[in-house]
Amino acid sequence: xxxxxxxxxxxxxxxxxxxxxEEGTFLAQQVVSSDLVRKGEDLIKVLSQEAELFRFRAExxxxxxxxxxxxxxxxxxxxxxxxxxSPHFPEWRDVPLREALQPALPFPVVMENDANQAALGEAWKxxxxxxxxxxxxxxxxxxxxxxxxxxxxxxxxxxFAGEMGHIVLERRGLPGALxxxxxxxxxxxxxxxxxxxxxxxxxxxxPAAISGLNAADPDLPEKxxxxxxxxxxxxxxxxxxFGAALGCGIASLGLAFGxxxxxxxxGLSAAWRFFEQGLRKEIRERVYPCLAERMAAAPAKLxxxxxLLGGIRLLQTAQxxxxxxx
Amino acid sequence: xxxxxxxxxxxxxxxxxxxxxEEGTFLAQQVVSSDLVRKGEDLIKVLSQEAELFRFRAExxxxxxxxxxxxxxxxxxxxxxxxxxSPHFPEWRDVPLREALQPALPFPVVMENDANQAALGEAWKxxxxxxxxxxxxxxxxxxxxxxxxxxxxxxxxxxFAGEMGHIVLERRGLPGALxxxxxxxxxxxxxxxxxxxxxxxxxxxxPAAISGLNAADPDLPEKxxxxxxxxxxxxxxxxxxFGAALGCGIASLGLAFGxxxxxxxxGLSAAWRFFEQGLRKEIRERVYPCLAERMAAAPAKLxxxxxLLGGIRLLQTAQxxxxxxx
Numbered sequence: 001x002x003x004x005x006x007x008x009x010x011x012x013x014x015x016x017x018x019x020x021x022e023e024g025t026f027l028a029q030q031v032v033s034s035d036l037v038r039k040g041e042d043l044i045k046v047l048s049q050e051a052e053l054f055r056f057r058a059e060x061x062x063x064x065x066x067x068x069x070x071x072x073x074x075x076x077x078x079x080x081x082x083x084x085x086s087p088h089f090p091e092w093r094d095v096p097l098r099e100a101l102q103p104a105l106p107f108p109v110v111m112e113n114d115a116n117q118a119a120l121g122e123a124w125k126x127x128x129x130x131x132x133x134x135x136x137x138x139x140x141x142x143x144x145x146x147x148x149x150x151x152x153x154x155x156x157x158x159x160f161a162g163e164m165g166h167i168v169l170e171r172r173g174l175p176g177a178l179x180x181x182x183x184x185x186x187x188x189x190x191x192x193x194x195x196x197x198x199x200x201x202x203x204x205x206x207p208a209a210i211s212g213l214n215a216a217d218p219d220l221p222e223k224x225x226x227x228x229x230x231x232x233x234x235x236x237x238x239x240x241x242f243g244a245a246l247g248c249g250i251a252s253l254g255l256a257f258g259x260x261x262x263x264x265x266x267g268l269s270a271a272w273r274f275f276e277q278g279l280r281k282e283i284r285e286r287v288y289p290c291l292a293e294r295m296a297a298a299p300a301k302l303x304x305x306x307x308l309l310g311g312i313r314l315l316q317t318a319q320x321x322x323x324x325x326x
Numbered sequence: 327x328x329x330x331x332x333x334x335x336x337x338x339x340x341x342x343x344x345x346x347x348e349e350g351t352f353l354a355q356q357v358v359s360s361d362l363v364r365k366g367e368d369l370i371k372v373l374s375q376e377a378e379l380f381r382f383r384a385e386x387x388x389x390x391x392x393x394x395x396x397x398x399x400x401x402x403x404x405x406x407x408x409x410x411x412s413p414h415f416p417e418w419r420d421v422p423l424r425e426a427l428q429p430a431l432p433f434p435v436v437m438e439n440d441a442n443q444a445a446l447g448e449a450w451k452x453x454x455x456x457x458x459x460x461x462x463x464x465x466x467x468x469x470x471x472x473x474x475x476x477x478x479x480x481x482x483x484x485x486f487a488g489e490m491g492h493i494v495l496e497r498r499g500l501p502g503a504l505x506x507x508x509x510x511x512x513x514x515x516x517x518x519x520x521x522x523x524x525x526x527x528x529x530x531x532x533p534a535a536i537s538g539l540n541a542a543d544p545d546l547p548e549k550x551x552x553x554x555x556x557x558x559x560x561x562x563x564x565x566x567x568f569g570a571a572l573g574c575g576i577a578s579l580g581l582a583f584g585x586x587x588x589x590x591x592x593g594l595s596a597a598w599r600f601f602e603q604g605l606r607k608e609i610r611e612r613v614y615p616c617l618a619e620r621m622a623a624a625p626a627k628l629x630x631x632x633x634l635l636g637g638i639r640l641l642q643t644a645q646x647x648x649x650x651x652x
Contacts, residue, residue, distance in 0.1 A: 157586055158617060160617060171574055251492075256487065258480075258486050
């Protein structure tokens with residue numbers, strides 16, 4: 001019997017589950033639509049059923065599951081095992097996930113915010129491997145954040161540090177989640193691209209290649225990426241602005257808490273080469289030169305797998321902690 | 327011979343030095359103009375001379391000085407004993423303060439960013455006494471910040487955490503320090519009040535009571551305070567906006583790093599009752615309700631003495647650390 005770990009990564013569009021060995025090699029995988037878990041009770045049901053199936057799969061390959069890690073977007077109270085709420089799953093309220101799952105499972109269940117879990121993954125095997133402390137920003141449907149301080153997830157005094165998508169960059173900007181305005185998320189995420197394109201379309205004067213784009217199209221980032229690859233100047237400008245907003249957020253986070261390493265992940269980090277210059281320019285223009293020259297930002301390396309790998313790391317660390325005296 | 331401590335607090339307008347006993351009672355005080363130390367070498371000269379005078383004063387009252395703490399605005403590298411730079415003293419560059427002062431003094435010299443030192447003072451005897459972790463924002467000529475995490479100053483990975491005045495709230499706002507725009511400092515400090523009044527005056531239509539104000543007047547905050555006390559609606563609106571900007575910054579800091587306790591100090595915190603509502607409204611509107619309801623902001627309690635008291639605490643803690651095994 002070899003050791004294995006069950007790791008879950010829930011995103012705005014899909015719920016991924018994987019069985020991995022202790023080095024992070026994938027042994028089995030399953031992907032279902034996130035639409036199945038729009039309600040809190042459905043999340044519990046789906047995860048219970050899937051965990052059962054994975055136990056069956058693990059037995060077949062003679063692997064023993066040592067634990068299950070759940071990476072969930074939103075406010076995750078890992079200590080109490082409760083998902084408080086999530087902007088992308090508005091129907092969830094205080095979902096007692098661990099209490100519901102744990103009794104049926106013979107291994108520990110740990111829970112963490114999805115971006116925190118991804119940050120731990122990048123720290124273990126990705127872009128943060130050389131960096132004891134860094135901030136991960138994940139650019140997807142929204143913007144997530146994870147803070148690694150001295151190799152560990154930093155949860156902050158209230159337990160929910162890392163809500164970087166909601167930091168404010170344009171006090172009177174476009175409306176976003178939580179009733180706020182002009183947050184990083186309204187500028188540098190998939191919904192941010194939609195909002196920015198809508199604003200440009202309203203202002204008029206877009207070239208044909210861009211004006212034909214539908215802001216509601218779920219493939220908007222991909223199409224803006226293609227337009228930029230084709231050299232379309234408005235698309236290049238949209239990505240530059242995207243990078244400028246992100247750089248502005250990074251400058252603020254770096255100045256406020258003294259961080260100088262940043263990893264940019266999530267699906268939209270694929271456009272890194274189109275927004276990197278805008279990002280770096282903003283850091284140079286807003287931070288003390290002697291600090292700016294030491295600041296480094298890099299694209300994430302583990303893609304979709306960061307969260308799943310971070311989950312294993314979380315289990316390994318939690319287990320070693322609970323085995324050793326305080 | 328009783329123990330005493332020499333503590334220094336350098337602000338944009340005055341340099342304060344005090345001899346205090348171990349409980350923080352003032353034994354002697356000296357205030358000189360900050361104009362004397364606009365150059366780095368003058369800072370060294372003035373502090374050397376004043377330290378010598380305080381040693382003489384201490385002898386007279388049979389007190390032995392156990393250490394000297396320097397609270398300095400800007401980027402202070404306490405480990406190396408160097409002031410890197412300071413927005414309010416633009417001529418300073420890598421001033422080797424400790425190396426210059428220490429040889430002539432028979433007690434340790436410690437250095438810290440002024441707002442960090444003030445935060446430690448508020449943690450010891452002020453508004454943060456019940457709070458293991460909080461962020462202090464000091465509103466004066468500019469905006470300073472200090473982060474207390476589990477009772478200690480948090481310096482962050484680069485050593486310079488707390489530069490809260492430079493976080494960005496209006497990406498395309500008015501120009502401020504470091505070549506940045508729309509920072510917290512351009513909205514909620516003495517220079518921020520000047521910038522905001524100038525913008526209002528340019529837009530025209532101010533009532534007589536306000537339009538007569540001179541934006542360059544160093545007593546502008548005091549005059550705006552009096553106008554608000556007299557019920558002048560534009561002055562009340564200026565303070566409300568001041569509070570809204572501050573609340574917006576607090577919301578961002580709380581969301582990003584999970585802090586839920588904030589202390590507002592510095593000279594402009596005297597107008598707390600005029601900006602408190604604007605501040606609280608912004609927190610409610612921009613933070614998850616379940617986190618917003620736990621967030622608390624309070625005015626600082628120690629006024630001008632926070633930094634001086636924090637200095638003692640820094641010496642006491644540093645000394646006890648160096649005396650006990652790791």
